[in-house]
Amino acid sequence: MSDPALQSVAVVDLLALLAYGELRAFDQMAADARLAPDLHRRAVLSEMAAAEIVNYRRLAARLADLGADAESAMRPFVPALESYHDQTGPRDWLEALTKAYVGDGIADDFYHEVALHLEAPDRELVLDVLHDTRYADFAATEIRQAIATDPKVANRLSMWARRLVGEGLSQAQRVAVERPSLAMLLVGAVSDSDAIASLFKRLTSAHTARMTVVGLNN
Amino acid sequence: MSDPALQSVAVVDLLALLAYGELRAFDQMAADARLAPDLHRRAVLSEMAAAEIVNYRRLAARLADLGADAESAMRPFVPALESYHDQTGPRDWLEALTKAYVGDGIADDFYHEVALHLEAPDRELVLDVLHDTRYADFAATEIRQAIATDPKVANRLSMWARRLVGEGLSQAQRVAVERPSLAMLLVGAVSDSDAIASLFKRLTSAHTARMTVVGLNN
Numbered sequence: 001m002s003d004p005a006l007q008s009v010a011v012v013d014l015l016a017l018l019a020y021g022e023l024r025a026f027d028q029m030a031a032d033a034r035l036a037p038d039l040h041r042r043a044v045l046s047e048m049a050a051a052e053i054v055n056y057r058r059l060a061a062r063l064a065d066l067g068a069d070a071e072s073a074m075r076p077f078v079p080a081l082e083s084y085h086d087q088t089g090p091r092d093w094l095e096a097l098t099k100a101y102v103g104d105g106i107a108d109d110f111y112h113e114v115a116l117h118l119e120a121p122d123r124e125l126v127l128d129v130l131h132d133t134r135y136a137d138f139a140a141t142e143i144r145q146a147i148a149t150d151p152k153v154a155n156r157l158s159m160w161a162r163r164l165v166g167e168g169l170s171q172a173q174r175v176a177v178e179r180p181s182l183a184m185l186l187v188g189a190v191s192d193s194d195a196i197a198s199l200f201k202r203l204t205s206a207h208t209a210r211m212t213v214v215g216l217n218n
Numbered sequence: 219m220s221d222p223a224l225q226s227v228a229v230v231d232l233l234a235l236l237a238y239g240e241l242r243a244f245d246q247m248a249a250d251a252r253l254a255p256d257l258h259r260r261a262v263l264s265e266m267a268a269a270e271i272v273n274y275r276r277l278a279a280r281l282a283d284l285g286a287d288a289e290s291a292m293r294p295f296v297p298a299l300e301s302y303h304d305q306t307g308p309r310d311w312l313e314a315l316t317k318a319y320v321g322d323g324i325a326d327d328f329y330h331e332v333a334l335h336l337e338a339p340d341r342e343l344v345l346d347v348l349h350d351t352r353y354a355d356f357a358a359t360e361i362r363q364a365i366a367t368d369p370k371v372a373n374r375l376s377m378w379a380r381r382l383v384g385e386g387l388s389q390a391q392r393v394a395v396e397r398p399s400l401a402m403l404l405v406g407a408v409s410d411s412d413a414i415a416s417l418f419k420r421l422t423s424a425h426t427a428r429m430t431v432v433g434l435n436n
Contacts, residue, residue, distance in 0.1 A: 020257075023257070023261055023264060027248060027251065030244065030245060030249070031245075031248070031249065039241070039288070039289045039293070039296075040288065043241055043271075043278065046245075046271050046274070047271050049248065049268070049271070050244070050268035053264050056261060057265060060261065070258065070261075071256060071257045071258050075257070
Protein backbone atom coordinates (compact mmCIF):
# COMPACT_ATOMS: atom_id res chain seq x y z
CA MET A 1 0.00 0.00 0.00
CA SER A 2 1.70 3.20 -1.11
CA ASP A 3 -0.84 5.80 0.14
CA PRO A 4 0.39 6.80 3.65
CA ALA A 5 -3.10 7.98 4.78
CA LEU A 6 -4.67 4.67 3.81
CA GLN A 7 -1.77 2.82 5.41
CA SER A 8 -2.33 4.62 8.69
CA VAL A 9 -6.10 3.85 8.66
CA ALA A 10 -5.21 0.22 8.06
CA VAL A 11 -2.67 0.16 10.91
CA VAL A 12 -5.26 1.60 13.32
CA ASP A 13 -7.69 -1.07 12.09
CA LEU A 14 -5.14 -3.81 12.58
CA LEU A 15 -4.19 -2.72 16.11
CA ALA A 16 -7.88 -2.28 17.03
CA LEU A 17 -8.72 -5.74 15.69
CA LEU A 18 -5.89 -7.21 17.74
CA ALA A 19 -6.93 -5.17 20.80
CA TYR A 20 -10.54 -6.30 20.74
CA GLY A 21 -9.35 -9.81 19.97
CA GLU A 22 -7.33 -9.72 23.21
CA LEU A 23 -10.21 -8.29 25.24
CA ARG A 24 -12.67 -10.88 23.94
CA ALA A 25 -10.19 -13.75 24.27
CA PHE A 26 -9.62 -12.64 27.87
CA ASP A 27 -13.35 -13.01 28.61
CA GLN A 28 -13.54 -16.37 26.97
CA MET A 29 -10.45 -17.85 28.59
CA ALA A 30 -11.37 -16.46 32.00
CA ALA A 31 -14.72 -18.23 31.73
CA ASP A 32 -13.16 -21.37 30.22
CA ALA A 33 -10.78 -21.61 33.19
CA ARG A 34 -13.76 -22.80 35.24
CA LEU A 35 -13.83 -25.91 33.04
CA ALA A 36 -10.41 -26.98 34.37
CA PRO A 37 -10.31 -30.30 36.22
CA ASP A 38 -8.24 -28.85 39.09
CA LEU A 39 -7.12 -25.56 40.60
CA HIS A 40 -3.62 -25.77 39.15
CA ARG A 41 -4.87 -26.08 35.58
CA ARG A 42 -7.51 -23.46 36.23
CA ALA A 43 -4.78 -21.05 37.36
CA VAL A 44 -2.75 -21.69 34.19
CA LEU A 45 -5.69 -20.83 31.90
CA SER A 46 -6.47 -17.81 34.08
CA GLU A 47 -2.86 -16.68 33.62
CA MET A 48 -3.18 -17.14 29.85
CA ALA A 49 -6.28 -14.94 30.01
CA ALA A 50 -4.49 -12.30 32.09
CA ALA A 51 -1.67 -12.15 29.54
CA GLU A 52 -4.23 -11.06 26.93
CA ILE A 53 -5.08 -8.01 29.02
CA VAL A 54 -1.45 -6.97 29.36
CA ASN A 55 -1.26 -7.05 25.56
CA TYR A 56 -4.56 -5.23 25.25
CA ARG A 57 -3.18 -2.38 27.34
CA ARG A 58 -0.12 -2.03 25.08
CA LEU A 59 -2.28 -1.97 21.95
CA ALA A 60 -4.69 0.58 23.45
CA ALA A 61 -1.73 2.79 24.43
CA ARG A 62 -0.38 2.66 20.87
CA LEU A 63 -3.82 3.48 19.45
CA ALA A 64 -3.88 6.55 21.72
CA ASP A 65 -0.40 7.54 20.48
CA LEU A 66 -1.74 7.35 16.94
CA GLY A 67 -4.56 9.73 17.93
CA ALA A 68 -7.22 7.01 17.73
CA ASP A 69 -9.86 6.37 20.38
CA ALA A 70 -9.50 2.68 21.26
CA GLU A 71 -13.22 2.25 21.86
CA SER A 72 -14.31 3.69 18.47
CA ALA A 73 -11.50 1.90 16.68
CA MET A 74 -12.43 -1.48 18.17
CA ARG A 75 -16.18 -1.20 17.68
CA PRO A 76 -16.28 -2.32 14.01
CA PHE A 77 -14.62 -5.60 14.99
CA VAL A 78 -16.95 -6.46 17.86
CA PRO A 79 -19.58 -8.36 15.79
CA ALA A 80 -17.10 -10.65 14.00
CA LEU A 81 -15.23 -11.57 17.19
CA GLU A 82 -18.46 -12.00 19.18
CA SER A 83 -19.80 -14.30 16.48
CA TYR A 84 -16.63 -16.36 16.42
CA HIS A 85 -16.62 -16.86 20.19
CA ASP A 86 -20.38 -17.34 20.46
CA GLN A 87 -20.22 -20.06 17.81
CA THR A 88 -17.24 -21.77 19.42
CA GLY A 89 -17.95 -21.81 23.14
CA PRO A 90 -16.04 -24.84 24.47
CA ARG A 91 -18.12 -27.45 26.30
CA ASP A 92 -15.22 -28.90 28.26
CA TRP A 93 -11.62 -28.40 29.27
CA LEU A 94 -10.10 -30.13 26.23
CA GLU A 95 -12.23 -28.12 23.81
CA ALA A 96 -11.12 -24.95 25.61
CA LEU A 97 -7.44 -25.90 25.32
CA THR A 98 -7.81 -26.99 21.70
CA LYS A 99 -9.43 -23.65 20.93
CA ALA A 100 -6.55 -21.76 22.55
CA TYR A 101 -3.98 -23.99 20.82
CA VAL A 102 -5.47 -24.10 17.31
CA GLY A 103 -7.17 -20.70 17.18
CA ASP A 104 -4.34 -18.67 18.70
CA GLY A 105 -1.85 -20.61 16.60
CA ILE A 106 -3.45 -19.65 13.28
CA ALA A 107 -4.15 -16.09 14.40
CA ASP A 108 -0.55 -15.63 15.54
CA ASP A 109 0.84 -17.00 12.27
CA PHE A 110 -1.40 -14.62 10.36
CA TYR A 111 -0.48 -11.55 12.43
CA HIS A 112 3.16 -12.52 12.17
CA GLU A 113 2.92 -12.41 8.37
CA VAL A 114 1.15 -9.04 8.47
CA ALA A 115 3.64 -7.60 10.98
CA LEU A 116 6.55 -8.25 8.65
CA HIS A 117 5.06 -5.65 6.30
CA LEU A 118 4.57 -2.98 8.98
CA GLU A 119 7.04 -0.31 9.97
CA ALA A 120 8.49 0.29 13.45
CA PRO A 121 7.22 0.56 16.14
CA ASP A 122 3.99 -1.21 15.07
CA ARG A 123 5.90 -4.13 13.65
CA GLU A 124 7.61 -4.84 16.97
CA LEU A 125 4.40 -4.25 18.89
CA VAL A 126 2.40 -6.76 16.84
CA LEU A 127 5.19 -9.34 17.11
CA ASP A 128 5.40 -8.73 20.87
CA VAL A 129 1.70 -9.30 21.54
CA LEU A 130 1.62 -12.69 19.84
CA HIS A 131 1.02 -15.48 22.34
CA ASP A 132 3.72 -16.82 24.58
CA THR A 133 4.74 -20.26 23.32
CA ARG A 134 4.73 -21.69 26.84
CA TYR A 135 0.94 -21.57 26.79
CA ALA A 136 0.81 -23.42 23.48
CA ASP A 137 3.23 -25.96 24.98
CA PHE A 138 0.96 -26.40 28.00
CA ALA A 139 -2.12 -26.92 25.80
CA ALA A 140 -0.24 -29.32 23.52
CA THR A 141 0.90 -31.43 26.46
CA GLU A 142 -2.62 -31.61 27.88
CA ILE A 143 -4.14 -32.60 24.52
CA ARG A 144 -1.47 -35.27 23.89
CA GLN A 145 -1.98 -36.74 27.36
CA ALA A 146 -5.75 -36.85 26.94
CA ILE A 147 -5.37 -38.69 23.61
CA ALA A 148 -2.88 -41.12 25.14
CA THR A 149 -5.40 -41.88 27.89
CA ASP A 150 -8.35 -42.21 25.53
CA PRO A 151 -7.57 -42.38 21.78
CA LYS A 152 -11.21 -41.62 20.88
CA VAL A 153 -10.60 -38.07 22.09
CA ALA A 154 -8.47 -37.44 18.97
CA ASN A 155 -11.42 -37.78 16.64
CA ARG A 156 -13.68 -35.53 18.66
CA LEU A 157 -11.01 -32.82 19.02
CA SER A 158 -10.04 -33.05 15.34
CA MET A 159 -13.66 -32.32 14.40
CA TRP A 160 -13.75 -29.49 16.92
CA ALA A 161 -10.55 -28.00 15.45
CA ARG A 162 -12.05 -28.09 11.94
CA ARG A 163 -15.08 -26.24 13.22
CA LEU A 164 -12.84 -23.62 14.85
CA VAL A 165 -10.95 -23.09 11.59
CA GLY A 166 -14.19 -22.87 9.61
CA GLU A 167 -15.74 -20.30 11.95
CA GLY A 168 -12.47 -18.36 12.10
CA LEU A 169 -12.15 -18.16 8.31
CA SER A 170 -15.78 -17.15 7.97
CA GLN A 171 -15.36 -14.24 10.38
CA ALA A 172 -11.99 -13.27 8.88
CA GLN A 173 -13.69 -13.01 5.50
CA ARG A 174 -16.38 -10.82 7.02
CA VAL A 175 -13.76 -8.47 8.46
CA ALA A 176 -11.92 -8.33 5.12
CA VAL A 177 -15.13 -7.36 3.29
CA GLU A 178 -16.18 -4.77 5.89
CA ARG A 179 -12.73 -3.20 6.32
CA PRO A 180 -11.15 -3.02 2.87
CA SER A 181 -8.20 -0.95 4.11
CA LEU A 182 -7.26 -3.77 6.45
CA ALA A 183 -7.52 -6.33 3.66
CA MET A 184 -5.38 -4.06 1.49
CA LEU A 185 -2.69 -3.97 4.16
CA LEU A 186 -2.17 -7.65 3.44
CA VAL A 187 -2.92 -7.61 -0.29
CA GLY A 188 -0.71 -4.55 -0.73
CA ALA A 189 2.05 -6.33 1.11
CA VAL A 190 1.47 -9.57 -0.74
CA SER A 191 1.88 -8.16 -4.21
CA ASP A 192 0.59 -10.84 -6.58
CA SER A 193 -1.70 -13.85 -6.59
CA ASP A 194 1.23 -16.29 -6.38
CA ALA A 195 2.34 -14.52 -3.22
CA ILE A 196 -1.19 -14.78 -1.76
CA ALA A 197 -1.33 -18.47 -2.61
CA SER A 198 2.04 -19.00 -1.01
CA LEU A 199 0.95 -17.12 2.14
CA PHE A 200 -2.09 -19.38 2.49
CA LYS A 201 0.08 -22.40 1.91
CA ARG A 202 2.40 -21.33 4.73
CA LEU A 203 -0.53 -20.75 7.10
CA THR A 204 -2.07 -24.10 6.19
CA SER A 205 1.18 -26.02 6.54
CA ALA A 206 1.86 -24.52 9.95
CA HIS A 207 -1.68 -25.37 11.07
CA THR A 208 -1.35 -28.96 9.84
CA ALA A 209 1.99 -29.31 11.61
CA ARG A 210 0.46 -27.99 14.85
CA MET A 211 -2.40 -30.47 14.57
CA THR A 212 -0.08 -33.41 13.82
CA VAL A 213 2.25 -32.67 16.72
CA VAL A 214 -0.56 -33.15 19.26
CA GLY A 215 -2.10 -36.16 17.49
CA LEU A 216 -4.98 -34.41 15.70
CA ASN A 217 -5.75 -34.64 12.00
CA ASN A 218 -7.12 -32.19 9.45
CA MET B 219 1.55 -17.44 68.40
CA SER B 220 4.80 -18.76 69.86
CA ASP B 221 4.80 -22.31 68.42
CA PRO B 222 6.82 -22.09 65.16
CA ALA B 223 5.17 -25.21 63.64
CA LEU B 224 1.70 -23.82 64.24
CA GLN B 225 2.81 -20.44 62.95
CA SER B 226 4.03 -22.00 59.72
CA VAL B 227 0.75 -23.90 59.22
CA ALA B 228 -1.08 -20.63 59.75
CA VAL B 229 1.11 -18.78 57.25
CA VAL B 230 0.47 -21.44 54.60
CA ASP B 231 -3.26 -21.12 55.36
CA LEU B 232 -3.12 -17.35 55.08
CA LEU B 233 -1.24 -17.38 51.76
CA ALA B 234 -3.55 -20.10 50.41
CA LEU B 235 -6.64 -18.14 51.44
CA LEU B 236 -5.26 -15.07 49.72
CA ALA B 237 -4.28 -17.13 46.65
CA TYR B 238 -7.70 -18.70 46.17
CA GLY B 239 -9.26 -15.32 46.91
CA GLU B 240 -7.29 -13.89 43.98
CA LEU B 241 -8.19 -16.78 41.67
CA ARG B 242 -11.89 -16.55 42.51
CA ALA B 243 -11.93 -12.74 42.35
CA PHE B 244 -10.31 -13.01 38.93
CA ASP B 245 -13.21 -15.17 37.68
CA GLN B 246 -15.79 -12.88 39.12
CA MET B 247 -14.29 -9.64 37.85
CA ALA B 248 -13.60 -11.11 34.43
CA ALA B 249 -17.28 -12.04 34.17
CA ASP B 250 -18.41 -8.73 35.69
CA ALA B 251 -16.44 -6.82 33.08
CA ARG B 252 -19.15 -7.81 30.59
CA LEU B 253 -21.55 -5.64 32.61
CA ALA B 254 -19.56 -2.51 31.69
CA PRO B 255 -21.46 0.13 29.70
CA ASP B 256 -18.61 0.57 27.20
CA LEU B 257 -15.40 -1.06 26.00
CA HIS B 258 -13.15 1.34 27.89
CA ARG B 259 -14.72 0.57 31.25
CA ARG B 260 -14.85 -3.11 30.39
CA ALA B 261 -11.11 -3.05 29.74
CA VAL B 262 -10.43 -1.37 33.11
CA LEU B 263 -12.31 -4.08 35.03
CA SER B 264 -10.61 -6.75 32.92
CA GLU B 265 -7.27 -5.20 33.91
CA MET B 266 -8.29 -5.28 37.57
CA ALA B 267 -9.08 -8.96 37.12
CA ALA B 268 -5.76 -9.64 35.43
CA ALA B 269 -3.91 -8.00 38.33
CA GLU B 270 -5.40 -10.66 40.62
CA ILE B 271 -3.73 -13.38 38.60
CA VAL B 272 -0.34 -11.73 38.78
CA ASN B 273 -0.74 -11.73 42.57
CA TYR B 274 -2.01 -15.30 42.53
CA ARG B 275 1.17 -16.41 40.78
CA ARG B 276 3.36 -14.74 43.44
CA LEU B 277 1.41 -16.38 46.26
CA ALA B 278 1.52 -19.80 44.59
CA ALA B 279 5.29 -19.44 44.11
CA ARG B 280 5.74 -18.63 47.81
CA LEU B 281 3.57 -21.60 48.80
CA ALA B 282 5.85 -23.80 46.70
CA ASP B 283 8.92 -22.29 48.43
CA LEU B 284 7.34 -23.23 51.76
CA GLY B 285 6.98 -26.81 50.53
CA ALA B 286 3.19 -26.57 50.25
CA ASP B 287 1.14 -27.73 47.26
CA ALA B 288 -0.92 -24.68 46.25
CA GLU B 289 -3.87 -26.81 45.16
CA SER B 290 -4.15 -28.76 48.44
CA ALA B 291 -3.49 -25.66 50.49
CA MET B 292 -6.22 -23.67 48.72
CA ARG B 293 -8.88 -26.40 48.73
CA PRO B 294 -10.17 -25.80 52.31
CA PHE B 295 -10.99 -22.20 51.39
CA VAL B 296 -12.90 -22.97 48.20
CA PRO B 297 -16.37 -23.40 49.82
CA ALA B 298 -16.29 -20.12 51.80
CA LEU B 299 -15.12 -18.05 48.83
CA GLU B 300 -17.51 -19.78 46.43
CA SER B 301 -20.38 -19.08 48.82
CA TYR B 302 -19.42 -15.44 49.19
CA HIS B 303 -19.26 -14.88 45.43
CA ASP B 304 -22.32 -17.00 44.65
CA GLN B 305 -24.35 -14.99 47.16
CA THR B 306 -23.07 -11.66 45.86
CA GLY B 307 -23.16 -11.93 42.08
CA PRO B 308 -23.58 -8.33 40.86
CA ARG B 309 -26.61 -7.65 38.66
CA ASP B 310 -25.18 -4.56 37.00
CA TRP B 311 -22.06 -2.49 36.50
CA LEU B 312 -22.50 -0.35 39.63
CA GLU B 313 -23.03 -3.39 41.84
CA ALA B 314 -19.89 -4.93 40.37
CA LEU B 315 -17.85 -1.79 41.07
CA THR B 316 -19.29 -1.41 44.56
CA LYS B 317 -18.38 -5.00 45.28
CA ALA B 318 -14.80 -4.42 44.16
CA TYR B 319 -14.61 -1.14 46.08
CA VAL B 320 -16.23 -2.22 49.36
CA GLY B 321 -15.24 -5.88 49.45
CA ASP B 322 -11.61 -5.44 48.39
CA GLY B 323 -11.32 -2.44 50.72
CA ILE B 324 -12.30 -4.39 53.82
CA ALA B 325 -10.30 -7.46 52.81
CA ASP B 326 -7.21 -5.34 52.16
CA ASP B 327 -7.52 -3.57 55.52
CA PHE B 328 -7.82 -6.93 57.24
CA TYR B 329 -4.85 -8.52 55.46
CA HIS B 330 -2.85 -5.38 56.14
CA GLU B 331 -3.43 -5.82 59.89
CA VAL B 332 -2.48 -9.50 59.71
CA ALA B 333 0.62 -8.79 57.62
CA LEU B 334 2.04 -6.51 60.29
CA HIS B 335 2.36 -9.55 62.54
CA LEU B 336 4.11 -11.73 59.95
CA GLU B 337 7.84 -12.03 59.41
CA ALA B 338 9.77 -11.33 56.21
CA PRO B 339 9.34 -12.24 53.38
CA ASP B 340 5.67 -13.12 53.94
CA ARG B 341 4.93 -9.77 55.45
CA GLU B 342 6.15 -7.92 52.34
CA LEU B 343 4.42 -10.40 50.04
CA VAL B 344 1.02 -9.96 51.69
CA LEU B 345 1.39 -6.17 51.65
CA ASP B 346 2.42 -6.29 47.99
CA VAL B 347 -0.58 -8.29 46.81
CA LEU B 348 -3.11 -5.89 48.32
CA HIS B 349 -5.09 -4.08 45.65
CA ASP B 350 -3.68 -1.18 43.71
CA THR B 351 -5.38 2.02 44.92
CA ARG B 352 -5.89 3.23 41.36
CA TYR B 353 -8.60 0.60 40.92
CA ALA B 354 -10.35 1.76 44.10
CA ASP B 355 -10.06 5.32 42.79
CA PHE B 356 -11.62 4.28 39.49
CA ALA B 357 -14.51 2.53 41.24
CA ALA B 358 -15.03 5.46 43.63
CA THR B 359 -15.21 7.95 40.75
CA GLU B 360 -17.74 5.80 38.89
CA ILE B 361 -19.95 5.37 41.97
CA ARG B 362 -19.84 9.09 42.80
CA GLN B 363 -20.74 10.02 39.22
CA ALA B 364 -23.65 7.58 39.17
CA ILE B 365 -25.03 9.04 42.41
CA ALA B 366 -24.61 12.59 41.09
CA THR B 367 -26.62 11.63 38.01
CA ASP B 368 -29.32 9.79 39.96
CA PRO B 369 -29.32 10.27 43.77
CA LYS B 370 -31.64 7.24 44.21
CA VAL B 371 -28.67 5.05 43.28
CA ALA B 372 -27.08 5.84 46.67
CA ASN B 373 -29.77 4.02 48.57
CA ARG B 374 -29.69 0.94 46.39
CA LEU B 375 -25.87 0.70 46.51
CA SER B 376 -25.78 1.33 50.27
CA MET B 377 -28.09 -1.65 50.78
CA TRP B 378 -25.95 -3.69 48.41
CA ALA B 379 -22.79 -2.77 50.35
CA ARG B 380 -24.42 -3.85 53.64
CA ARG B 381 -25.26 -7.18 52.06
CA LEU B 382 -21.65 -7.58 50.87
CA VAL B 383 -20.33 -6.87 54.36
CA GLY B 384 -22.83 -9.29 55.92
CA GLU B 385 -21.95 -12.11 53.53
CA GLY B 386 -18.25 -11.39 53.90
CA LEU B 387 -18.37 -11.51 57.70
CA SER B 388 -20.40 -14.69 57.62
CA GLN B 389 -17.86 -16.45 55.43
CA ALA B 390 -14.93 -15.03 57.41
CA GLN B 391 -16.44 -16.51 60.56
CA ARG B 392 -16.78 -19.87 58.80
CA VAL B 393 -13.10 -19.80 57.84
CA ALA B 394 -12.09 -18.86 61.39
CA VAL B 395 -14.04 -21.81 62.82
CA GLU B 396 -12.76 -24.30 60.24
CA ARG B 397 -9.13 -23.16 60.34
CA PRO B 398 -8.28 -22.43 63.96
CA SER B 399 -4.57 -21.96 63.24
CA LEU B 400 -5.44 -19.11 60.89
CA ALA B 401 -7.71 -17.51 63.49
CA MET B 402 -4.91 -17.88 66.04
CA LEU B 403 -2.52 -16.04 63.74
CA LEU B 404 -4.68 -12.99 64.33
CA VAL B 405 -5.69 -13.69 67.91
CA GLY B 406 -2.10 -14.54 68.82
CA ALA B 407 -0.99 -11.30 67.26
CA VAL B 408 -3.80 -9.33 68.86
CA SER B 409 -3.01 -10.31 72.42
CA ASP B 410 -6.03 -9.27 74.49
CA SER B 411 -9.71 -8.52 74.06
CA ASP B 412 -9.13 -4.76 74.11
CA ALA B 413 -6.74 -5.19 71.20
CA ILE B 414 -9.32 -7.26 69.28
CA ALA B 415 -11.99 -4.64 69.93
CA SER B 416 -9.65 -1.94 68.74
CA LEU B 417 -8.81 -3.91 65.58
CA PHE B 418 -12.52 -4.24 64.73
CA LYS B 419 -12.99 -0.58 65.44
CA ARG B 420 -10.21 0.33 63.01
CA LEU B 421 -11.67 -1.94 60.30
CA THR B 422 -15.17 -0.52 60.82
CA SER B 423 -13.99 3.10 60.80
CA ALA B 424 -12.05 2.59 57.60
CA HIS B 425 -15.07 0.93 55.98
CA THR B 426 -17.38 3.78 57.06
CA ALA B 427 -14.92 6.34 55.72
CA ARG B 428 -14.76 4.50 52.39
CA MET B 429 -18.54 4.45 52.16
CA THR B 430 -18.88 8.14 53.04
CA VAL B 431 -16.29 9.27 50.53
CA VAL B 432 -18.36 7.89 47.62
CA GLY B 433 -21.71 9.02 49.03
CA LEU B 434 -22.92 5.72 50.49
CA ASN B 435 -24.11 5.20 54.07
CA ASN B 436 -23.82 2.36 56.52
